[in-house]
Amino acid sequence: MEEVFDAAIIGMGPGGEVAADRLLSAGKRVVVFESELIGGECAYWACIPSKTILRGPEVNIEADGTAGASVNALDWEKARDYRDYMARHLDDGAQADGYAKRGATVVRGKAAIAGPGHVAANGREYLAHHIIIATGTIPVVPDFPGVEDITAWTNREVYTLKALPRSVAIVGGSAVALEAAFFLSGFGVEVTVLNRSARLLGREEPEASALAEGYLRDRGVKVLANSSVARGRRGEDGASILALREGGEIAVDAVIFATGRTPRTEGLDVARAGATLDGHGNVRVDEHCWAAEGLWAIGDVTGIMPFTHVAKYQGRIVADCILGRERSASYDGIPRVVFASPEIAAVGLTREQAEGRGIDAVSIQVNLPEAISRPWTYEQDPRGDLGILVDRHRRVMVGAWAIAPQASEWIHQASMAIRGGIPLEVLRDMAPQFPSYSEAYLVALDRLGATEGI
Known part of the structure; x- marks a missing residue:
């Protein structure tokens, strides 16, 4: 009798891995398909190697502005070798073995949907109660003469x-x-x-x-x-x-x-399972990441928010739904970060987006070295700005951005405020650590209250 899996996961990037881990931990029978490397774009060609290799220049910028520190020559060979170590030398053998030991069936090759509950790869069909599409995207190179x-x-x-x-x-x-x-x-x-x-x-x-x-x-x-x-x-x-x-x-x-990037849906044949693609080739999903009966999609291939942390979040949503713990995805308060120096972080709406939604919003920008102590304890020629956007009528924060050291970490205070709809009165009553960049939120809120009366 042909084996029927509880779930088939097409694409083992971060989203697919999270879904696989959750389902395997729950004792489900899982088959995974990967045409390249388990770990996906993030692990080998994007998030991990990029953030690893950015650290050296970042340290030199920090040293240049720090009393008693000095800039050192960067060693490209050592940085490159550590980058390659972090990217597993483009070898996912340990990952494949790890999944196999946990009971997953690992299939190397390009997979396509052959019908509801049917996945075809390498000339063979696999049956599953649920299919999760997590194929990600590929970079776009513009077409021009030469x-x-x-x-x-x-x-x-x-x-x-x-x-x-x-x-x-x-x-x-x-x-x-x-x-x-x-x-x-x-x-x-x-x-x-x-x-x-x-x-x-x-x-x-x-x-x-x-x-x-x-x-x-x-x-x-x-x-x-x-x-x-x-x-x-x-x-x-x-x-x-x-x-x-x-x-x-x-x-x-x-x-x-x-x-830009384009969804990796060519040849996937999602229509055979009842799903549809939008005008950009993304798989259409609902608030549960459900695409059709027994078919789900997560990550960049949905076109919702092309971030690794969103793919992982959607992986948790889908796995829980399959396990009978139905959840809906919410994309309020999802942070966006550029790992530059200083870091660039944002969350929620911009003024333009708020206006498009009919929100009566007011914003304020704070230059951090003029407002709080932390920039001066961090560097001699301190940098940093914070902007917040507040819904005047609901009296909640709806957007924020920051360009400052470690902004990727402390933007999550705004993320939590936006996602939880925390009233301004509660945010103003917080006692942030001194000295820290998080104090800037209190300064911004107080100034907003003084100028706008909210």
Whole structure:
């Protein structure tokens, strides 16, 4: 008799791994499918190697501003080797063995849905009561004349580099672009960022975008706004030459495209199980990440919020639903972070988004060195700004952003306030640790009360 699994998981990135772990821990029969490496993009070509390799430049920036500390020459070879260690040397053998020991069936190869409860891979079909799609996304490289003639990289090439280039052009103004720019410029690479819009991080507040650009320029990065590539060609010396639509050319060793990603749904045949794709190729899901009877989707392939922590959250949602503990996903208060120096963090709505929802919102920005002690104990020439957005009528915080050291950690205070709808009166009654960056929230709220009466 053919084995029927409780769950089949297509794609073993962070979301798929969380779902698999929860289901296996509950004693369920699980089959997992992975066409590349267990751990996915995050573990090998994105989150883990990028944050690991960014640490060296970050430490030097911190040392440069710290009394009694000194900047040291960065050792690329040692940093690269540790990066490769953290990325498991692109070897997921231990992960595959670990799942097998826990009772999972591990299938290497590209999987497709053959019908409700049916997954096909390597010429064989597998039956499961539930199918979870967690196939993620792939980077988009724009198509323009000569793109095939230049040295074109995406995040995969950037975070598996063996030798550093002398110069790069980064096309894009997203978090991926900024992190790559800080990493490479920190190791002495000449970096030019080409952004087709007027400002970086276009989905965040304009104040945050302006500050981020200023910090990039402080690191020696050249930023060209309203710039796009018309065509590319190979120079006689081997350089990659980009002709810009706005005029002029740029010659670099390599061109890094941080121009978005597209869902990995081609050939998946979700319609065979009753699911549909939206106009961008994302799997449509409801508040439970349910796509069709017995079919679920999690992570970037849903197009909801393309963050690893969201994929892991959705993995928990789906696993609990399968286990009979029905949950609905809420995306209020999900933080967004760029691991630059200083870190750039945001959560909730922007002013534009609040206005689009008809929310009567008011915002305030606080320069941290002028408001609290922590920046001065952290560095001699302190940096940092915090902005908060408050719903005037509900008297709750609906958005926040921060550009300052360790902002990725203390943005979670705003995340909790937004997700829990904590009243301003409660937030004002908190007694934050002194000295800490979290004190800035109290300053911002008090100033908002003094100026706006809320």
